[in-house]
Amino acid sequence: MAAEPNGYEIREGYESMDFAAVQRMLETAYWCPGITLDEVERAARNSSLLLGAFHEGIQIGYLRVVSDKATFGWISDVFVEEGHRGKRLAQTMTQRALNHPEHQGFRRWVLKTRDAHAVYAVCGFRSLSDPDDWMIYVPKGRSIP
Numbered sequence: 001m002a003a004e005p006n007g008y009e010i011r012e013g014y015e016s017m018d019f020a021a022v023q024r025m026l027e028t029a030y031w032c033p034g035i036t037l038d039e040v041e042r043a044a045r046n047s048s049l050l051l052g053a054f055h056e057g058i059q060i061g062y063l064r065v066v067s068d069k070a071t072f073g074w075i076s077d078v079f080v081e082e083g084h085r086g087k088r089l090a091q092t093m094t095q096r097a098l099n100h101p102e103h104q105g106f107r108r109w110v111l112k113t114r115d116a117h118a119v120y121a122v123c124g125f126r127s128l129s130d131p132d133d134w135m136i137y138v139p140k141g142r143s144i145p
């Protein structure tokens, strides 16, 4: 189990999250600007794992996993509030997700990042060696940041 940095606590599960705080973080994120509380909660309810980083009882970090709990996992919505960055919170949450007992024996884990590759590289992620084997469908009217 990846240990929390001093002064921080990692909590797990829907009931442990402060979704108002999560929405305030994610509405500023480049991949989902303006995301609503309803969307944040719906995405969370249908995810397989939610992790939150807390400082003095206040939620300052978030990560969720979308997975079938048998073959694959997708790490999404990783966010750490500005004043708490650089303390290995994202790394700790990512490692917790990978180590989780319900997430063992997968064929692969995936995630998309614009510029935070180093965070995930520490946990063993690498860039795709076979990008031509992957496809994406973007519904009409949507754009991918």
Ligand SMILES: CC(C)(COP(=O)(O)OP(=O)(O)OC[C@H]1O[C@@H](n2cnc3c(N)ncnc32)[C@H](O)[C@@H]1OP(=O)(O)O)[C@@H](O)C(=O)NCCC(=O)NCCS
Pocket (backbone or CB within 6 Å): 029, 077, 078, 079, 080, 081, 084, 085, 086, 087, 088, 089, 090, 091, 092, 112, 113, 114, 115, 116, 117, 118, 119, 120, 122
């Ligand atoms: C990216 C983000 C989640 C990193 O959180 P963090 O808790 O500060 O990251 P960590 O402290 O766990 O960093 C782990 C490693 O990655 C490096 N790193 C952290 N943020 C980085 C970034 N944006 N780009 C490149 N490397 C980064 C750290 O230097 C550290 O390396 P080290 O262990 O050799 O010192 C945080 O900066 C953030 O929320 N940014 C805005 C939202 C975002 O971009 N989220 C990621 C979406 S994929």
